[in-house]
Structure formats: structure tokens, C-alpha cells
Amino acid sequence: MSAPGGVSPAALPPNAPPSGADGRRERAPLTLRRRLVLGLVATLVIVTAVIGAVSVTLLHNVLVDRLDQQLSSASDRGREGASGPGDTGGPLSITPNATFVLKLPGQAEGTVGAVIDDDTVISAGALNSLGEVVLISPATAEELASVPQDGQAHTVTVLGIGEVRAQASEGPAGYGVVIALPLGDVNATTTTLSLMIALIGLLGMGLAAVFTSRWIRASMAPLERVEHLATSISKLPLTSGDAALDVRVEPRDADPRTEVGRMGQAFNTMLGHISRAFTAREASEAKMRQFVADASHELRTPLASIRGYSELTRRSRADLPEDTARALERIDSESVRMTALVEELLLLARLDEGVDVEHSTVDLSLIALEAVGDAHAAWPQHRWNLDIPGVAIEVTGVDAQLRRVVSNLLANANAHTPAGTNVTLTLGLEGSNAVLRVVDDGPGIDPGVLEHLFERFVRGDVSRTRGETEASSIPVTRGTGLGLSIVKSVVDAHGGTISVDSRPGETRFMVRLPLAEPQPSRG
Template sequence: MAIRTKIAAAMAVLLIVAVSIIGFVTVQTVSSHLVDQVDQKLHGLIKQGTIPMDASDDNGEIPYKEFAVLFFDASGERVSAVPAGYKNDPYPLPDITTPPADTDYFTVSSVDGEMTYRAVSTGRVQITGAEGTYTIVFATSLEGVEATSSTLTRTVLITGFTVGALGIVIAWIVTRRGLRVVDHMVADAETVASGNLDHRITAADPRTEMGRLSLALNRMVSRLTDAITQRDRQHERLRQFVADAGHELRTPLTAIGGYVQLYESGATPPGEKLDRAMNRIGSENARLAKLVDDLMVLSRLDEEVGGDRELVELTQLAQDAVDDAGVADTSHPISLSAPRPLTVVANEGQLRQVLVNLLTNARVHTPQGTAIDVSVAENAGWAVLRVADHGPGIPAEHRQKVFDRFYRADPSRSRATGGSGLGLSIVSSIVAAHSGEIRLDSEPGEGTAIEVRLPIARLE
């Protein structure tokens, strides 16, 4: 059953029950009040102490008697009776054959069962001019009371039926209008469920329950859409990562396998040719080991958030990295500018990796003799590590991708263009794990500067 049908049915039942209860109470109350009025008339009649003659016409005759009077002698036998009603058409007498035992008011039918009387007994009384005692019973017809009750009952029934019918119609209209927004929400939800994730639920008045529900559903759909989009991106990145890793691993493995086949075939006899083959095998093996190490570093960075942290003096760390780079490669003059010590909370080994990768990247991608400037400074609560070279710079189309894994500007992936394309990706992952920022500034012909910002440690 639809919710609007349930609401309409519930409203109808509620109205019918309410009208029935109110009508029943009203009829009973009015009937009881009218009967009380009749009892008051009978009580006044008894207090009067005389038998009423009712209204008479001009000839002294009584055309209509309101009360029926029954007389019972001491033995309980009815000795006389005066009927109520018109002279020419009297009412049937009350069906009372013996005098009542008490003087309480009571209701009794007529002898033919077509009328109802309200009666009361005076008990044993002495009648003037008569011998002995008698019991007198006065009774008056409840025809007016029954007519009023019957009319009131019909009115209540008709009113209840009308109110119930109107209630059903009004409830149906109100619920249909009120639930129209639900129909729209259902249609919108079906649209989203069909695959249109850009569609949103039609917003209702935020002050209403439906409005708050529509807003909550829109937030839920947005989060689900973001999660699905993020999942798809991660899957795409994973597929690209596996493809790139396979490509990078295949190159040294193919070279090593080729030299091994040459050796096994006897094409490299002992001597200079064999030495050169073994040297190439060693070189490709070192390249393979470096690639595997970089992949392991990235894997650990994806699983951990910065590793173990400690206070690290960044200026001294930069000095050590510059000294090591100067010894490893004398073809690139490297200078350091660090006005004062700066301390950060970081993983020392990972920060060393950042410095090594940045300096290696600057040396590999610039001609021999190109100067490299390293600086450590403070700026608005950040420790700023900057590595700048004076090389050819990076073209605009490659600047947004240099931090992607396995990305290199040269699509041929020649060793002449550098390593496997993981160096800057590792730097970016480490900086992000330390709640830092990384920026790239490069123009063709003006060199490249990479700036790493880390929060300065607050020492108490």
C-alpha cells in the first residue's frame, strides 16, 4: 500500500472514530438530559400532591392529558387508570400490573409495546374521600425524548459519514501534494542509480524533513561519486604504474639476458670484449637494483605516514648532502646558503632521500659545469629548502607531470635523459607525508628551482 493511501486511510479511520465517539457521547448526554427533565416534571407532580387535570377546553373537558395515572389498592390490584393522550385517541396504558416496590424513577413500555413511558410511584398514600391507602403511579410518554434522540443520531451518522468522506479526500490531496517531492526524489534516485552520477536530487525546502533528506542524499551521492572517481583514478594509476614498472624493469633485464646469451654462445671470448660485456651486465644490474630500491621506497611511503619522527636540523642535513654531492660529481659546482640553523620534526632518512634526489635530478638534467644553488631559509613558520640550477629549464607542457611516477620528458625513455622517473615522485610523497608543500619554478633557458616547505618545529 502506498504511503499516501495509508495516510488517507488512517485519517479516515481517525475521523470516523472521533466522530463516532463524539456523536455517541452527545446523544447519550442529550438523552440523559431530556430524561432528567421528564423526571423533574414527575417529581414536581408528586410534590404538588394533586392529580393533574391538564389543559381543558372552553367546555371544561380535557382534550389532552400529558400524564397517565394508575391506582393500586392495598392488595396490589389495579383499581383504576387514566390514560394519557387525546380524549378521542388516548395513548395505550403503561404496562404496569403491580405497584412498584420503591419510589425510584423507571422506564416501562406500553401494553402494546409501541410506546415508552417514564414513570414514578408515590408509594402508599391516603386519598381524600376514599377508604384505605392506595399506590399511585404517574407516567409520561418519552415520545418527544425518543424523537429528539433519533433525530440527533441520524444527524451524527450523516455528519460522521460526510466528515469521513471529506477527510479521506482532503487527506489524499494533502498527502499527494506533500509527497510530490518524494516522487521527484525517487525519480532522481533512479536516474542516479541508472549510472548518471552527475545528477542530483531536486532540493526541497531545507526547513522541512524532505528538504533535509534531499540535502543528505545529495551529500551522500557526492561522496559516493567522489569515492568512485577516486577508485577509478587509483585503478588507472595502478595500471599505469604496473605498465611503467614493467617497461622499466624489462630494459635492464633484456640487456642482462642478451649479454648472458652472448656469453653462453661463445661470442664473447675472454679478453676485452668479455670484460666490456661483464661491465654492461654490472651496470644494468646496478640500474635494476636502483629501480627496485626506488619501488620499495614508494611502497613504504604508500603504507606509512612519514615513518618515525624526530627533531632534525635541516641546515646541517643540507650541508651533508651538498658535501656528498660535490665529492660524487665535481663537474657541477654546488653552493649552500643557510643563514641560521632550522629544526623540523621529520624522518631523517627520508629527508636525506629528498636532498639526494633533488641534487641528483639537478645534476642529471643539466650540462656539465652548470651551477647548482642550495638554500635553507625561514618564511612565515616554514622551513624552506630550495634547490635551483641554471640549466635549460623544463618546457611548460611537462611541468605539471614531473612529479608523476615514471614520468620523463623524453618519451623514448633513453638513459641519456636521466633515471627511471621515480626521483621526484619519491620527493613529492615524502614531503606530503610530512605535511609539507613542494613547488616548481622553471622557465626554458632560465633553469629550474624546486622548493620544499616543511613546518618548523616548535621548541618549548
């Protein structure tokens, strides 16, 4: 099956985030550390941008106000000189021009002047660095004609000069006089300040990001230590055995005066409660195991007596009534079943207690060969197959217990499959493990039972046909439900694993056991 977008799942990297319902790959969530760093940097960006914008705006306004003051003085001088030299206050003898309004003492370099007549520029010029007036064409300065004669400064653009602050006023004989000062220096100053603020801001944000990241990493170190502790606890074998939980958060990370310390203290309190619960559970289980072991041991003697007396009655059953003989057969059958149950309970109790037994090198190939041979003789209604290598496969363990594993698996296949079922025992090697498989082509195991198959007193009778038939004259002895739990306990005690996979037509039990270490050769 292909992934959304035609990409094979095998082609995706192992740590690729899952895809959403629309086929797009979901973005991995940001960590708390990254969110804090990004939040602080974003705040710094906003603050820097606001401060920079306010600073540049204020500076620009101050510079423009200062330029407007200069413009007002230049406009007064230009208006006074517009009538030309020798002005006596009478009618003008010549038409005013830009030279009259510019070439005056006090006019600054770059000052632009124009004489307006009915919204038309009749003369315009600019003052160069030598104090000379450079005339410009009226068409170039036509924007100056649009400045209202209100005595206020306005910003306009003059071709070839750029933005200027211009002020228009009424001159002699009804002519308009426009004086303008370039905004180039003001704009250059504000642009330089903007660039400096941007560069300093970027440098500051970079330094802040590095410093903030390290500071947050140091601040979150206690959380990481608590995380590592929780991860180490998750790897402890808490589901079985002596579930000791004596790890705690270090005192430096459990200071109630800080938020992280209060979390560490709460974590320690929780671990204390869990530890006490585990201790109580272990004590209860130990009492139960001891009770089962003691009860099983005590029941062995009366059960042996019952079986002995039932055997004695066999000699005279021909003289007994049919119902009495039938009852004695049932007593004998149930005593055998109860004896097996007591023996299995006693074995499980010993395995749970971890009783030390002597381990030796065990040949699994021999055990498999003998177990299949016994199955041929005991259950001829099934077809038993054996597939083992030509070399011995040896593990370290208890011979009797490992024989119990193989015999229980074969007995389970016989008990829960119909006559004529093929059962194959396979033995092989995989790396440093011996692998034993028992496969049958029976009806399979009910999925509802499969999940709990290795628990005690769980039977697969719901879905698997039993080997015995109800039409048989021999009383049916049902299993105790402990066979597979014994198999799992023995395999676990030997450091191995067991798994089961079942579907109609194939049920596969697989046992892995570590191989025995090779013995050093004697020279």
C-alpha cells in the first residue's frame, strides 16, 4: 500500500511525522525550549522595531522642523529681494527672476527659488556651492507652482533635485515667490539611523537568542534530570519480581521554593506512594505464593492416598454394581487430574519464588526427538513431524523443566486440535539463540483468548476443538489451564521469550532460548 501522495511507507524516514487526513505531513510540535526562545526573540524584535520606528520618526520630525525654520528665514529674504536691486517701493522696472530671490546674503547652498505668475513658473534656479545661481527650466520646477501661498512649508518633488520643503508667499506686484530647501540631508540622516538601528537590532537579537537559549537550557536542566529519572524508571522490571523503587529526584531538584523544585518534590511523593504500593503488592504475592506452595505440598499426601485406594478397588470392580464402578472410575480420573493440578501449582510457586536449581548444559535436539516420539505413541490420531538440524543445539538450563516446556506445547496442540491435524516441531538457530517452533494446521485460537493465553487458568476450549470426543467411553479429563503458563514461567526463568501467532489453519508457538556458552577446550 502506498502512502498519501504515492510515496511508499518504506521510503519515508523512520522518524518522519505522521501524515494528516488531507495527505500533508503534520509538522512536529515545537519544544518548550524553542517556544521560549522564539517568544523572547519575537518580543525583542517587536520592541526593537517599535523603538526604532519611534526614534526615526522623532528624529525626522525634529530635522524637518529645523529645516522649516531655516526655510522661513530664507523665504523672508527671498521675498525682500524679489523686486531686484535698487527697489524704492514704486512700480517694478523689471520682471522678478530667480536670481533676485537667491543671490542674497544668508541664502544657503542648495536653496531653490522660483517666481510664479498665475500658477506658472516664469523663472527658477538653485544656488550652487560657489554661491552662483544655476537656472533651471520652468518645466522642471513646475511642481513649485502647486505650493499654496499660505506661508507654510510643504513637501514637493523637483525633477533633478528630489524632495524639497517649499514655502510660497506673495511677492511684489502680485508675483509669487517660492523658496525651497532640499530634504536630502534629512532623509540621508534618517536612513542612516534606520540602518544603524536595524544592524544593531539584528546583532542584539542574535546575541539575545544565543544567551536566551543557553540560559533556558541551564534553567531547564532540572526538568531534564527529572525526565531522565522517569525514563530510567520506565525501564525497571516493575511488573514482576522484586519491584524495588528506591530512586528519587535529587534534593537540589526538589527545592519547594522553586516551581521546578515543587514538581520534583511532588514526583518524589508520587514515587514514595508507588514504592509502598509495590512493597505491599510484593508482600501479598509472597504470602499467596507461600500459601499455594504449602497447600500444594500438603495436598500431595491425601491425593496419593486417594489414588492408592482407588487402585485397590480395581481388583474387585467386576463384582460391584455398574454405577458404583462408574463412580470409582470418576474418582480415579479426578484424583489424577487433581494430582496434576497440585504438581503444576507447586512448580509455578517454586518458579515464582525463584528457587535456585542446578543448571547444566541441555541438548534441545535430544529433548525434541524424544518428545515427538512420545507424542507418536501417546496421540496416534495426530500426524507428528520433526525438523531438527544434524548437530546438537545446547542451552544452559534445567533438563526436566525444558522437557516440560516441549511436552506441554505438544500436549496443547493435541488437546485443542481435531484428529488428523499436522503438528510440526522445528528446532533451529538464529544468532545466539536456539529457536523452537511448534506449528499446527488446526482451527486456530480465538483472538479474545490469544491475548491472555499465557495467564494462569486460561483455556482455549472456546475456539479449539479438543482431541477427545464426547462419544468416547473414557471420561474426558479437562486441562488445568496451567500448561502454557508453566511454559512461559520456565522460559522466562531461562532468560528466553515465547510468542504465539494464530489464524485459522496455522497456529505457531515460538520459543527463543540463549545458547549455552562454549566450554573452553582442555589442552
